[in-house]
Amino acid sequence: MSAAEAPDYRRQSPAVAERFRQLKQRPVVLTVDRLTRRFSRPDGSEVTALENLSFVAHRREFLCILGPSGCGKSTLLRLLAGLDQPTSGRVLLDDREVSEPGPERGVVFQGYTLFPWLTVKQNVMFGLKIGGSGNDQADAEARQWLELVGLAKFADSYPSQLSGGMKQRVAIARALANNPRILLMDEPFGALDAQTRAQMQRHLLQIWRNVDITVLFITHDLDEALYLADRILVLKANPGRLDELIEVPVPRPRRPEQFGSPEFLAAKAHIEELIHPKIAPPTDSLPFIRFTQVGDDVE
Amino acid sequence: MLSRTKRDPWFAILRPLSGRRGTLLYVVSFLLPLAAWSAVSYLPFLWHPMVCVTEPGGVSWFKPGLLVERTAFEKENARALEAGKTAASGRRANPVFLPAPHEVARALYTAFTTKPVLRGDVWLHESLWRSVQTIFWGFLLSSVVGIPLGILCGSYAVWSRVSEPVIDFIRYMPAPAFGALAVAVLGISDAPKIAIIFIGTFFQQVLVVANTIRRVDPSLLEAAQTLGARGRRLVTKVIVPAKISELYTDTRILLGWAWTYLIVAEVVGVSSGITYFINQQAKYRNFDNVYAAIVIIGLLGLGTDQFLAFVGRRLFPWENPRPSRLRTFFVRLFAGREVLLFPGSSEEEAKA
Known part of the structure; x- marks a missing residue:
């Protein structure tokens, strides 16, 4: 479906418009204020990974960050998590400036990062015990979180015994157990196969609806972003900067059938155009060299 | 049989052998040198000068x-x-220094039952016990100081910078060089021998442990930080547990090094332990006893190592979770299924 035939992605049904009106009235949890991060290369030159990025996330919002590789998605997440310091600009969580990692910002990494020497339950208890909870209390809470992500049966397994999707569910439970204000997710389902990924997306929406949490979800998968997000922050590369902030016009609760709905396709067509401009620059095409006989064209 | 060989060949790159083949080759690796030794001993035309x-x-x-x-x-x-x-x-x-296998085998028994020749000489088991004690104390002292210091060096650049250069320097000095000094300072009893083993292992141990610690996966540290851990707790709750099984393996390997320093340590001052036994028996030209003693050292080392490996598998169950294969199979089986978190709410969703 081309952009010309598609309905305007900005047109929202009354229900969706009402949703966004309510969303914007909720308090702001995360403020990103003119955030810039430059890295210096060994040869002395500088690369700007992220330039002058500003946005806010409201309470219980699901915000996706979408962009091509090299647009500074992961740099942004590391800055938000406090694992890296910005060159300029600020990150505010509930009006307090972020300067180091902390339990009020849960992070789920693409590489699972579960502690292999702890059982599934002990992994979930890790943050609670660091935070000063007693053993019994941490144990009880960890069990509840494992129940929430559907892994109560695997409480005493080790991470190495779990599949990728299950590991990522443990990682989500571990992050949520600290009662964070915001959940930062860095392409969490990127390493999973398509089926598991779809299943995990459904699970995540369900978890999100049942927990008071703001989710900031980084992905390069357009369908994933459209399926999950309230709003999508599209980034441009070199240097990484804001391209457009899109309100997803697809109503909630989301279902896989909506992948074919007109609103979905309209938004998809628009973002696709943002990410992949129609006319590819000439440097991007391969030279015409052929190693095969003329006359056996396959394309 | 032919088709089986075709399915899994003996020589396959980076592929483990089946359990039966593994055991077979384990035995063969001992049988091969034994066969060579037997051939030289029992086939008169091979050597017998x-x-x-x-x-x-x-x-x-x-x-x-x-x-x-x-x-x-x-x-x-x-x-x-x-x-x-x-x-x-x-x-x-054959020359006197090459007894036949059966003579050494006999000596393995008779060495324990033969009375010491001279007054002041000791029984073999007494020698062995003394050697084991020397190793134990030397290695224990080294580990008690070396492992914590290595962990500090691996975790904090300050500790690494202030201690590793000088340790690297001392490490190149052969431990026996300190023998005379150790005797002068510590006397002629067991203390200087323990000191030699300490010197031989300690400096290596610090560097080996520090290197192992430094290889900790940084993403685990970052994950722990986002969960609220910081400072010293990152060391005790993440770095050390993440590397504990590797540290255990390092220690096992270093214990082997300590045995190699034993022979040197035991000739320092008054010769003692298994080395004294070997030297005495060589003087009497009882080379079957000499070999028996050397074989016993090997068996003790191998036995200790296998025992520690066995203990390690139980200490670190996440390395090789049991019952591994069956359990993993079931876990994978369930992983493919849809797990409904809130069956009620998802029905609502379907209706909506």
């Missing part, structure tokens, strides 16, 4: 049981025949 005199004949200096080189034996016999005397007879034999 000496002759063991059985009948001295007319050669004045030959005695029954004397070992003579073959050329010398033939020359003497030729001379005796020329002088009209009877020729000596003998059988071909």
Whole structure:
């Protein structure tokens, strides 16, 4: 479906418009204020990974960050998590400036990062015990979180015994157990196969609806972003900067059938155009060299 | 059989062997040198450069049981025949320092039952016990200081910078070089021997442990930080547990090093322990006992290592979770299924 035939992605049904009106009235949890991060290369030159990025996330919002590789998605997440310091600009969580990692910002990494020497339950208890909870209390809470992500049966397994999707569910439970204000997710389902990924997306929406949490979800998968997000922050590369902030016009609760709905396709067509401009620059095409006989064209 | 060989070949790159083949090769790796040793000992045409005199004949200096080189034996016999005397007879034999396997096997038993020759000499088991004690204390002292210091060096750049250069420097000094010094400072009892083992292992241990610690996965540290851990707790709750099983393996390997320093340590000051036994037996030319003692050292080392490996598998269950294969199979089986978190709410969703 081309952009010309598609309905305007900005047109929202009354229900969706009402949703966004309510969303914007909720308090702001995360403020990103003119955030810039430059890295210096060994040869002395500088690369700007992220330039002058500003946005806010409201309470219980699901915000996706979408962009091509090299647009500074992961740099942004590391800055938000406090694992890296910005060159300029600020990150505010509930009006307090972020300067180091902390339990009020849960992070789920693409590489699972579960502690292999702890059982599934002990992994979930890790943050609670660091935070000063007693053993019994941490144990009880960890069990509840494992129940929430559907892994109560695997409480005493080790991470190495779990599949990728299950590991990522443990990682989500571990992050949520600290009662964070915001959940930062860095392409969490990127390493999973398509089926598991779809299943995990459904699970995540369900978890999100049942927990008071703001989710900031980084992905390069357009369908994933459209399926999950309230709003999508599209980034441009070199240097990484804001391209457009899109309100997803697809109503909630989301279902896989909506992948074919007109609103979905309209938004998809628009973002696709943002990410992949129609006319590819000439440097991007391969030279015409052929190693095969003329006359056996396959394309 | 042919089709099986085709399915999994013996020589396959980076592929583990089946359990039966593994056990078989384990035995073969011991049998091969034993077979070579037996061949040299029992096949007279392979080596046997000496002759063991059985009948001295007319050669004045030959005695029954004397070992003579073959050329010398033939020359003497030729001379005796020329002088009209009877020729000596003998059988071909290996030099005294190469006893046959069965002699060493016998010595493995008799060495324990033979009374010490001299007053002040000790029984074999006493020698062994003394050696084991020397190793134990030397290695324990080294580990008690070396492992924590190594963990600090691996975790904090400050500790690494202030201690590793000088440790690297001392590490290149051979431990036996400190022998005379150790005796002068610590006397002639067991203390200097323990000190040599300490010197031999400690400096290596700090560097090995620090290197292992430094290889900790940084993403685990970042994850722990986002969960609220910081400072010293990152070391005790993340770095050390993440590397504990590798540290255990390092320690096992270093214990092997400590055994190699044992022989040097035991000749420092007054010779003692298994080394003293070996030296005494070599003096009496009881080479079967010498070999027996060396084999016992090997068996002790191998036994300790296998025991520690066995203990390690139980100490670190996440390395090889049991019952691994079956459990993983079931876990994977369930992973493919849809797990409904809130069956009620998802029905609502379907209706909506």
